[in-house]
Amino acid sequence: MIFLDDxxxxxxxxxxxxxxxxxxxxxxxxxxxxxxxxGSGKSTLAxxxxxxxxxxxxxxxxDGHDTVSRQGRWEARRRVGMVFQNPDNQMVATTVWRxxxxxxxxxxxxxxxxxxxxxxxxxxxxIRDLASAPIHLLTPGQRxxxxxxxxxxMKPSYLILDEATVSLDADTRASVLRMLGDIHQQRGLxxxxxxxxxSELALADRAVVLDAGRLCFDGSPRELFRKPDLLRSAxxxxxxxxxLAAELRRLGVEVPEEPRTIEELVACLAR
Amino acid sequence: MMMEVSRYxxxxxxxxxxSVLHRLDPRTKLLTFGLLVSTLLVVKGYVPYLLLLxxxxxxxxxxxxxxxxxxxxxxxxxxVLAILWVFQIIFSGSSYxxxxxxxxxxxxxxxxxxxxxxxxxxxxxxxxxxxxSLLTLTAGLVELADAGxxxxxxxxxxxxxxxxxxxxFTIALRFVPTLAEELERLVKAQISRGARLDEGGxxxxxxxxxxxxxxxxxxxxxRAEDLILAMEARCYRGGRGRSKAVAFAFQPLxxxxxxxxxxxxxxxxxxxxxxxx
Amino acid sequence: xxxxxxxxxxxxxxxxxxxxxxxTGLGFIPVPTPAAHATIMHVPAVIGGVLEGxxxxxxxxxxxxxxxxxxxxxxxxxxxxxxxxxxxxIGVTSAYAYRGLRRLxxxxxxxxxxxxxxLTNTVLVLAMAVLRGYxxxxxxxxxxxxxxxxxxxxAALITVAVGLGLARMTGWxxxxxxx
Numbered sequence: 001m002i003f004l005d006d007x008x009x010x011x012x013x014x015x016x017x018x019x020x021x022x023x024x025x026x027x028x029x030x031x032x033x034x035x036x037x038x039g040s041g042k043s044t045l046a047x048x049x050x051x052x053x054x055x056x057x058x059x060x061x062x063d064g065h066d067t068v069s070r071q072g073r074w075e076a077r078r079r080v081g082m083v084f085q086n087p088d089n090q091m092v093a094t095t096v097w098r099x100x101x102x103x104x105x106x107x108x109x110x111x112x113x114x115x116x117x118x119x120x121x122x123x124x125x126x127i128r129d130l131a132s133a134p135i136h137l138l139t140p141g142q143r144x145x146x147x148x149x150x151x152x153x154m155k156p157s158y159l160i161l162d163e164a165t166v167s168l169d170a171d172t173r174a175s176v177l178r179m180l181g182d183i184h185q186q187r188g189l190x191x192x193x194x195x196x197x198x199s200e201l202a203l204a205d206r207a208v209v210l211d212a213g214r215l216c217f218d219g220s221p222r223e224l225f226r227k228p229d230l231l232r233s234a235x236x237x238x239x240x241x242x243x244l245a246a247e248l249r250r251l252g253v254e255v256p257e258e259p260r261t262i263e264e265l266v267a268c269l270a271r
Numbered sequence: 272m273m274m275e276v277s278r279y280x281x282x283x284x285x286x287x288x289x290s291v292l293h294r295l296d297p298r299t300k301l302l303t304f305g306l307l308v309s310t311l312l313v314v315k316g317y318v319p320y321l322l323l324l325x326x327x328x329x330x331x332x333x334x335x336x337x338x339x340x341x342x343x344x345x346x347x348x349x350x351v352l353a354i355l356w357v358f359q360i361i362f363s364g365s366s367y368x369x370x371x372x373x374x375x376x377x378x379x380x381x382x383x384x385x386x387x388x389x390x391x392x393x394x395x396x397x398x399x400x401x402x403x404s405l406l407t408l409t410a411g412l413v414e415l416a417d418a419g420x421x422x423x424x425x426x427x428x429x430x431x432x433x434x435x436x437x438x439x440f441t442i443a444l445r446f447v448p449t450l451a452e453e454l455e456r457l458v459k460a461q462i463s464r465g466a467r468l469d470e471g472g473x474x475x476x477x478x479x480x481x482x483x484x485x486x487x488x489x490x491x492x493x494r495a496e497d498l499i500l501a502m503e504a505r506c507y508r509g510g511r512g513r514s515k516a517v518a519f520a521f522q523p524l525x526x527x528x529x530x531x532x533x534x535x536x537x538x539x540x541x542x543x544x545x546x547x548x
Numbered sequence: 549x550x551x552x553x554x555x556x557x558x559x560x561x562x563x564x565x566x567x568x569x570x571x572t573g574l575g576f577i578p579v580p581t582p583a584a585h586a587t588i589m590h591v592p593a594v595i596g597g598v599l600e601g602x603x604x605x606x607x608x609x610x611x612x613x614x615x616x617x618x619x620x621x622x623x624x625x626x627x628x629x630x631x632x633x634x635x636x637x638i639g640v641t642s643a644y645a646y647r648g649l650r651r652l653x654x655x656x657x658x659x660x661x662x663x664x665x666x667l668t669n670t671v672l673v674l675a676m677a678v679l680r681g682y683x684x685x686x687x688x689x690x691x692x693x694x695x696x697x698x699x700x701x702x703a704a705l706i707t708v709a710v711g712l713g714l715a716r717m718t719g720w721x722x723x724x725x726x727x
Contacts, residue, residue: 081504081505082501084504089497089501090505092438092442092498092502093445094445095413098516098517106506106507108513110514111515111517114516134448348622348623355624359681359682359684362687392682396682399626403620439560442560443563443567444564445564446560477701477705480574480577491562492718494561502557507553
């Protein structure tokens, strides 16, 4: 469990709190989407969860380890993996295999174990055949997968994607999210998706909305989509699919409460 | 030339292969290279230099790298060396006051001493060039950085942060293509504003260089912030307690190579000491 | 030696810039002399020393030196004593020059640090070339003057511009203000 207890955070040199008295917990094996507009504090929240930032007040506990101590931060970082937005700026080695091995090397594992975990992680994201490829010859989508494999190889209990898919094209993004959903299901990996794009909530069990450093919603995505006013006041838009469904409903077409695909809506129209 | 900045800028010249040289342990490559280079730096004389030149040529043939490829790089250097040789002859009077005069140019006096010193330089530089080419053509730079870290590991016990320094090299090599892309963007932006980058004299070139190089420098500090966070998120906390994902293994071939190189080096030292030319 | 994550990353990235300047030819500016090129490849070492101290300056200089040795654009750099050794000092002298002079203000401090770093490179490389017998002293003097002056000018311009840009972007050295 990642547990934030009345956490506030102020950036050094700033006179404004980026997060104001947040209390929230992320239990294991859950898929959560944290949404909010730019500047809402969602990335700050993410970076508090693995001790990259330390709370100005309050406490952050990861499986009981307080990030305020050096040892607690280490335990938190081992458990909470994090993928950032620009994969180019998070890779340190010149080839795929060596880069994915960077995290496991930091954990001090022996060579046999590193080999096993790295190969496994590459397999999991489907880029085993790229193991010896130089990073700079990969496509942007492949680079994202390398960044993801680099974190998965460390066997985290939780994975935070800090706007990690925003720069991907729609198809690649959908396939990355599907793959994450599978890994979440099969391995019981806790996944926290930080995003300003509501369509990334499609696979989440739970939605959390941040606005101006405050928590303003915590519940199921389905419930959230029924609150367009709350979304609008937080500067967010419901996913296009839900907007379309709402529009159709207004026109008197009978549509399901929770549309999953565009085909579903097309079928309703055809009826 | 400057328009050709591409993300395929390569710095290593490694050509994969399975020659005897390629198959050596990277530590053997680096260590024998170091031995040969330091011999060249200390020993002086035609006999040892020709011996080492012969050995370098044998290695070149063993590496199965096209000889023409290596010599193509040496040719422009030979011109500069020839010019340096001429300078050395012309200005040699003061270094060899007791040598007879070859000819005079104004107040300068050319001597045979200058001719010999220049010839030895050309030989030494040529052998150094061959050896460096052989090393970088048969081994990857990251591999060599790893090998260097392992060979110097006794220094780590004295507190030298070798693991960190090897990581610095890796990051530098990793980011050359990324920064090349960045530079390419900057060059294109300048060109689209009508700048002609490869024309003009010194001042013009210097003035046009600033809007390319300064943003390039500034861009790395944004990247640095991202990379620091990413490395810390991936549990980096310095070289202590880190393990290494790669290992090298010495083979019988490495022992053979070490013996041969030691013999050549010993011969070069002996001939350099005993033969007065 | 204080090599924290920040210094490791900045050394690596500045080293990459040094390699890139050499590999693309962007680091060379034609000068009207027989030796043809002035260089700005040493500027990353200067900037590393000024911003992050002598250790970073030394590491960036080491990368510059190794690259110049392995690539040997000029044949005398095939000798590691000429190519590598002098380069280790560029960032170190710049770092101490800046530390000593920054109370005069950021711009003069940066300009002097760049001048000191450039002179370190020019003087030590040429001295080593003379010492190793590749270059007669009179030729070294001539090369030193024709290259030294333009290299100092360009290095100072770039270093000051980067320092000012960084002060605006990140508040680096904000206490000295944009003098």
